[in-house]
Amino acid sequence: MKDGVNGVALGVFIFFFLAVTVMGFLAARWRKADNEHSLDEWGLGGRSFGTWVTWFLLGGDLYTAYTFVAVPAAIYAAGAAGFFAVPYTILVYPLIFTFLPRLWSVSHRHGYVTTSDFVRGRFGSKGLSLAVALTGILATMPYIALQLVGIQAVLDVMGVGGGENTNWFVKDLPLLIAFGVLAAYTYSSGLRAPALIAFVKDALIYIVIAVAIIYIPIKLGGFDDVFAKASAAFSQVNPATGKPRGALVPPEAGQWTYATLALGSALALFMYPHSITATLSSRSREVIRRNTTILPLYSLMLGLLALLGFMAIAAGVKVTNGQLAIPQLFEDMFPDWFAGVAFAAIGIGALVPAAIMSIAAANLFTRNIYKDFIKPDATPKQEAQVSKVVSLLVKVGALVFVLTMDKTVAINFQLLGGIWILQTFPALVGGLFTRWFHRWALLAGWAVGMVYGTFAAYGVASPTQKHFGGSAKEIPGIGEIGYIGLTAFVLNVVVTVVLTFVLKAVKAPEGLDETRPEDYTADAGDAGVQVELPPATAGAGH
Numbered sequence: 001m002k003d004g005v006n007g008v009a010l011g012v013f014i015f016f017f018l019a020v021t022v023m024g025f026l027a028a029r030w031r032k033a034d035n036e037h038s039l040d041e042w043g044l045g046g047r048s049f050g051t052w053v054t055w056f057l058l059g060g061d062l063y064t065a066y067t068f069v070a071v072p073a074a075i076y077a078a079g080a081a082g083f084f085a086v087p088y089t090i091l092v093y094p095l096i097f098t099f100l101p102r103l104w105s106v107s108h109r110h111g112y113v114t115t116s117d118f119v120r121g122r123f124g125s126k127g128l129s130l131a132v133a134l135t136g137i138l139a140t141m142p143y144i145a146l147q148l149v150g151i152q153a154v155l156d157v158m159g160v161g162g163g164e165n166t167n168w169f170v171k172d173l174p175l176l177i178a179f180g181v182l183a184a185y186t187y188s189s190g191l192r193a194p195a196l197i198a199f200v201k202d203a204l205i206y207i208v209i210a211v212a213i214i215y216i217p218i219k220l221g222g223f224d225d226v227f228a229k230a231s232a233a234f235s236q237v238n239p240a241t242g243k244p245r246g247a248l249v250p251p252e253a254g255q256w257t258y259a260t261l262a263l264g265s266a267l268a269l270f271m272y273p274h275s276i277t278a279t280l281s282s283r284s285r286e287v288i289r290r291n292t293t294i295l296p297l298y299s300l301m302l303g304l305l306a307l308l309g310f311m312a313i314a315a316g317v318k319v320t321n322g323q324l325a326i327p328q329l330f331e332d333m334f335p336d337w338f339a340g341v342a343f344a345a346i347g348i349g350a351l352v353p354a355a356i357m358s359i360a361a362a363n364l365f366t367r368n369i370y371k372d373f374i375k376p377d378a379t380p381k382q383e384a385q386v387s388k389v390v391s392l393l394v395k396v397g398a399l400v401f402v403l404t405m406d407k408t409v410a411i412n413f414q415l416l417g418g419i420w421i422l423q424t425f426p427a428l429v430g431g432l433f434t435r436w437f438h439r440w441a442l443l444a445g446w447a448v449g450m451v452y453g454t455f456a457a458y459g460v461a462s463p464t465q466k467h468f469g470g471s472a473k474e475i476p477g478i479g480e481i482g483y484i485g486l487t488a489f490v491l492n493v494v495v496t497v498v499l500t501f502v503l504k505a506v507k508a509p510e511g512l513d514e515t516r517p518e519d520y521t522a523d524a525g526d527a528g529v530q531v532e533l534p535p536a537t538a539g540a541g542h
Helices: 007-029 051-062 065-078 080-110 115-123 126-158 168-189 192-220 223-235 252-269 273-280 285-294 297-306 308-314 322-333 336-374 380-404 407-433 439-458 484-505 517-521
Strands: 472-474 481-483
Touching: 007 126, 007 168, 007 192, 007 336, 051 192, 051 273, 051 285, 051 336, 065 080, 065 126, 065 297, 065 308, 065 322, 065 336, 080 115, 080 252, 080 273, 080 285, 080 297, 080 407, 080 517, 115 126, 115 336, 115 407, 126 168, 126 273, 126 322, 126 336, 126 380, 126 407, 126 439, 168 192, 168 336, 168 380, 192 223, 192 297, 192 308, 192 322, 192 336, 223 308, 252 407, 252 472, 252 481, 252 484, 273 336, 297 308, 308 322, 322 336, 336 380, 380 407, 407 439, 407 484, 439 484, 472 484, 481 484
Parallel strands: none
Antiparallel strands: 472 481
């Protein structure tokens, strides 16, 4: 690590940061609507984005600073096991092709802003809707925190903020400034800000990865030397565990973990509120269908990005915090000016998803807690104002989380968030295809999955943590180590199916379905927002 502040890299970083800040505030005038005081306008960008804007927005939403830092950091720490992120992003796109267009259509017809809006309308259950909303907010909070961790990692490597003995305010001031700017332009411009900035963010990331994947191996003697040095490093025994540090190929004992983590992560990715917010901002269902066919380009980028973990080992990068490995690799290997470009890519890669996530969490609170339970007669303008304020509070909570807790804890809580958000899959995706599931059965299944997943994760220890030390544990009845979230999901589905049979047998009230079969295939030009049907004529599902 270079001594002092890397002035050139910091100057380049500040230039790009100021540029996207200006863009963030100018975004308020981009495609400005006649009536901007509504969640459709502030929280969904007027539902007006086309194919390319949606592509960059979804890419900026899903491929975050956390991805940039954590995926190669996992490779750096443990080897090929960290590559699970690549197959899960390949699995997810055929999956979302089947249900995202349906969700867009029914949301367009009924004016749904959140997944909880759909669940309430489909199953006639505010309780189930509240469960989905609370899960989404809880799962999103640590995800926002990790974006701030990504910015902090870059600032640490550039030498900004002083050392560990520096006054806490001075040390954290750069992060506080970045947070303040993010909060201000999100409040002002809503979803339009990250949509506009995403163009810059993705362009920088593609440039940095393209240069890194060619330039760094040349400096290190080629990929043969990179893999040879990584293999030698992974074969060394870790004193903390008594086992090899990692492996270039996942061992047989880890294959269940690898496969279940990839599958569970694929099922969970588009359950996150920010993924749905970006989806619903598009102007037609065809935009969604086209995006599911071109988004795999990001998976190619992710595979190349993961290789940076091997390069960090080959370059002799030594860090106590694995999240600093890739920023440190960039500083060590690149000229100072291009290191600044790389750091800007990571920093802006944090701002875009953090903004979308805070908006998505705020929309959930406003629509499915504030309006459903506190102020049912809230006007569209009041909804937009409440959502703006809540988006600030969500970011403040994430900032406090980052400043007061160990960074490893932040990562493990994000893993816990993935376990939680997967438990909303039966209600959301199941509801898009069938009305057979009973609302009370879905709520019971969700509760079982949440309780099992939380307690199982609580019992996982790591060398640095007694609880919540990971997301893999022995699968009951199988004996293999697998992803806790997927095990909890299976329990969730079993409970839901069994209780649905029971509740239908005793003729428990099923609630009103306000949707109709044609709502799920409607496009933008088919009809406007549909008025809720009276009980006598409402569709019973399909």
